[in-house]
Amino acid sequence: MQDNTSLEILLVTPPGFEEILRAEVTEKGFKKAKILTGGVIIKGGWPEVYRANLQLRGASKVLVRLGSFRAFHLSELDKKARQFPWNDFLNPRTPIRVDVSTSKSKIYHKKAAVERIERALEEILHCEADPEAGLQIKVRLFKDICTISLDSSGEGLHKRGSKEALNKAPLRETLAALSLRACGFKGKEPVIDPMCGSGTFILEAAEIASRLDAGRNRAFAFETLKNFDPKAWKTVKEKSNPCAVEDRFFGFDRDKGAISFATANAERAQVSAITSFTRQTLSNIQAPKGPAGLMITNPPYGTRIGDQKKLLPLYQSLGNKFRSDFNGWRLGLITNSDRLAHATGLDFKKTPIAFSHGGINVKLYQTEG
Template sequence: MAAYTVFATATMGLESVVAKEIKALGFENIEVENGRVRFQADEFGIARANLWLRTAARVKILVGEFDAFTFDELFENTKALPWGDWLPKDAAFPVLGRSVKSKLFSISDCQAIVKKAVVEKMKQQYPVSWFEETGAEYRLEIALHKDHAEITLDTSGEALHKRGYRTMQNIAPLKETLAAAMLSLANWKPDMPLHDPFCGSGTIPIEAAMIAQNIAPGVNRSFAFEGWEWFTNQAHKQALVEAEDLADYDAAFDITASDIDHKMVELTRHNAMEAGFPDQIYIKQMHALDFSSSSPRGVLIGNPPYGERMNEKEEVEELYRSLGEKMKHYPHWSTYILTSHEKFELLYGKSATKRRKLYNGNMKTQFYQFWGERMPRQNG
C-alpha cells in the first residue's frame, strides 16, 4: 500500500495528547505542529487512526503543498496536482479554506480558485464539460499560512468526536474528544475507581468505560473514506477486525456518575445504553457534595458549572469551596476539574499540582489537577 503524509488535527492545547496516542498506535515519523500532528500512514493506518484516535478532531491526507503569493500561482500549482488519482468523475468535492498571515487573505476567492483549478485538471482526465458531483464526498481544504499553501483531503467525514452513542445531549455538552483528553491528562487507569459528580450527558464516564474495555471510539460510526473508489475496502475491514479482537468487553471497572439534575441523569443513562454500557456505569441523581466512597484511592473528575451567569456566580463559588472541603476527607484521591473560573484554586482552598489551558468549544478554560497523596507502603 502507498504511504501518505497524514495530519491528525487537534484542538489547541491537545497536540501532545494526540501525538501520544499516535505513537501508541505504532506510527512513526511523528511531528507535533500547531493544531495538528503529522505522521505517515498507508490506507490501513488511516482506517486505524480514524477508528482509534480518542482525542483528535479529524484525519486528513496531504494532497499537495507549495508556496503561493498570487492567485495565478495558487491556480497553476493546484492544477498541477494529480487530481484524477484522487477524485472520480462523479465526486462531490466541496472546498473549505482558511488563510493566516498570507497575501492571499480572501478565503472565498482561494476556495473558488482551487475549485476551478481542480475542475480544469479533471476535464483533462474525464471527457466531460460539467461535473454533476452526485457521488461520494471528497472534502478538500486549502490552508494558507505565511504564503505556504497546503491542500488536504478529509478522510473522517463528520468530526471524530461524533462517536455515535450520544443521541441525546444537554445544551452545552462536553465534546467526547475533550473528555478523553481529560482522562488521558489525569493518567487514569481502569483499575482505579472514577467518579464524575457533574455528569451532564455522561461523556466522561462513557469515554472512561470505553478506555477500560479498550473499545475503539470510532467502531460504531462511518467515515468519508468508506465511499471512496480508490480506498481499499479491505483496509477498513482489517482495521475493524483488529478493533474487535482487541476489545475486552468483559473487563470490569468501577466508574460512577452523578448529577443534581434528574434530566441529566436520564441523559447519561440513555447515552450509556447507546454506548453499550446499560448497567456497568453506576449512575445516580445526587448533589456533588453527597459523594462518598469506601475506596482509599481514586479519581474524581468533572466539568462543573462555571458561574458565567451573574445569578449563578455565588452559588457556583460556594460549590467550589465546599468541594475543596469535601475532598480533604479523601487525601489519596486525585481531583481533576475543568473550569473557566479564574479564582478556582483560591475558592477550592488549594494550589493545583498542575494546570493546563484547554478550550471547551471556544471558551478558554483551565484543567486543574490536584494529585492525591501517596498511599502508605504496606509493611512486609
Template sequence: MGNYQIIATAAMGLEALVAKEVRSLGYDCEVENGKVTYTGDETAIARSNLWLRTADRIKIKVGEFKAFTFDELFEKTKALPWEEFLPEDAEFPVIGKSVKSKLFSVSDCQAIVKKAVVERLKKHYKRSTWFEETGALYRIEVALLKDVATITIDTSGQGLHKRGYRIDQGEAPLKETLAAALVMLTNWKADSPFIDPFCGSGTIPIEAAMIGQNIAPGFNREFVSEGWKWISPTIWDAARNEAEDLANYDQPLDITGSDIDHRMVKIAQENAFEAGFADIIQFKQMQVRDISTSKEYGVIVGNPPYGERLGDKKAVEQMYKEMGQAFSKLDTWSIYIMTSNEGFEQLYGKPATKKRKLFNGFIRTDLYQYWGKRPPRQSN
C-alpha cells in the first residue's frame, strides 16, 4: 500500500467540521482555508469518500511548488511521478483556477500542465505518439494561490454531496453536505425528536436520519477511483463492509419534516423512500406558525426562505414573527435557523444564544442557535 497526501475540500466555514470527521476516521490532519489535509493509504481514500458527510471532494495531492513562469510550471509538473498514478490508457483532463498569482490565465496553465504530464508519460511508456485516453478517468487540477501551484487528482468523481437519493428538488435546493453540517452543529442525539419546519425536498431530515443510524453517506453511490487499477476492488469491498457493519439500522428515530408547499412534501417523501427512510421520516404539509408538540428536549433545524427577492420580503418577515411566537412555547427544545436576513433576531423576538457564519452557496448566512433547557439528570 502507498502513502498519499490527501485533501478533503470543504465549503467556507465547514473546515473544522470536516477535520472533526477526518479525525474520527483515525487520521491526523491540518486545517486550511477550504481544505483539510492528511496522509493515508488506499483504504483511507476509500473510507474518506464513503464517510465524510461535510466534505466536497477527496483529492490526492501529486505535488505543490512555487511557479512564477510558465516554464517553471511545465518543468516542475513534468518532474512529478505521474506514472505512479496514470496508466497508459488513462483519460486525464486538466481543470484549473488561479487566485492572486502571476500565472493568471487558467486556460494556459491547464494546457501547460497537460503537456507536461504527456511528456512525462511518453518517456515512461516509451511512446512517440499521443495518448488515446480510452481508460479510467483521472481528473487533474492545477490550483494557483499566491504563486503556489497545488496539483491534485480527484478521487470522488461527482461531488460528495451527490448521495444518490435525490430524485427531485425545489428551485433553491440545499446541498446535502451543508444539510449534514447543520445537523452536526446541533446537540441532537438519535433518541430525541427532530423537526425541520421548512423541509423542501427533505434533505435535512434525510441527512439527520443517516446520521442517526450511522449510515455512511457514500454507501449507495460509486466513486471515480473505483475504476483505478492501483486501488484494489478488495479495498473498496472492505470499506463498504465496514460501513455496513457500523450502520445501526435498528435505531428508532423520531424525525418530522414539514413544508407549506404540498408538492415539496411529495418530493421529500419520494427522496426519503429512495434513501430507505420511507417508514422512518414523517412528512406533512404545514405552516410554521401551526407547529406545536407535547414532546420535550427535541431539536428544530430550519433553512427558511430568506426574503432576498423584494416581493417576498414582507411575507418572510411576517413568517419569522409567527415562527418566534410558535417556538416560544417550546422551551425545552433547541432551535437552529439558518438565514441571510440580518434582522432575524428582532423579527423572531429573541436574541440567539450563539451565531455561526455559514455560506449557503455564495450567500453569506448566519446559523441562529437558541439552546433549550437541559433535561434533568437521571439519578442512579
C-alpha cells in the first residue's frame, strides 16, 4: 500500500498529446512528471490530486492508484478484494461503478472480475454497483498484478462546468487547450477561430490568458470521498490567481445558432469582456487591428466518401484568407484528411500531432512560425 503523500497519480490524455500535457504539468509546478502512453504520471498527496483536477487543462481524468496485489485466480481476487482498505477512501452506501481491464493475466474474464470487486464493495461497505455512478473504481489486471485506482475526477475534465449550450460536433475543451499549447499559445497574443461553433478554442484561450482555473465551475468525484479534506481543498482553490487581460479573442461562424451558443458560453465562463463572437462567413473575416497572433480552427470534416470533395473549396478559401489577410499570423488546423489540409495550399510542419476525437482520427496541422 502507498502512503498518502506519495500517491501515484495518473493524468490521462489522448495518445499523441503526452508531451504537451507533460509541459503543462511541469509548468504548473507538479514535480517529476513521467510520460507513458495515454498519460503522464506524477507523485503527490491528495492536495496534488485536487490541484491537478482544478488546474490542468489538458488532462481528461485524474486517476489515483490506491494499491495493488497479485491475483492469479478469481478466488484470490475475491479474497484480496475483501482485504483491500476500501474503508480508508469510500463512504458506506456510495453508489459505485467498477471498470476492469485485463491483459497478459490468468484472469481474463472481465465480467467475472468486475463481479468479485463489486461483491467485496457491497459486503464491506454496502456500496451498490451502478453503471451511472459518479464514482468509479478502475481495476487493471496486467501480468497477474491487480492494480486498483480511483477516478478522482468524476465527469470527464473536458466538462468545465460552464458550457451548457452545445453546437454540432464541439471540440473537447481538453483537446482545444492541448492544441493551443501545441501551437505555442502562452496567453499573450490574439486568437481567432473563423469557424468557432460553440466557441471552444476562444473560451479556452481567454481562460488561459486570464489564468482562470479550468475546473472552477464544477464539482469533482474526490469531494465525495471519505478521506476528502475540505480545508486542503479550500487552500488549493484560494491559490487561484487570475489576471486582467485586454480584448483579443475572436470567434466567427456563419451559423447564427453557433454564435448565440458561444456568446452564452462565454457569459457562463465569465470571459465575455475579453471575447467577441460575430456571425460572419470565412470570406468576410478581417484580421483585428494590433499584433499578429494565432488562428486556430477545426472546420467541418468529411467523414463520408464524397463529403471531402464538397469541402475542398472551404479549405481552399481558408488558405487564401489566411495568406491574404493574416500576414505574420500562425495557423493551427484540426482535420481528419491530409487532402483537405493540403487544399489550403499552406506549408505545414512535417509531423502533425495525430489523435482521436470522438472516434475520428484527426491531426493538428501547424504552419511554421
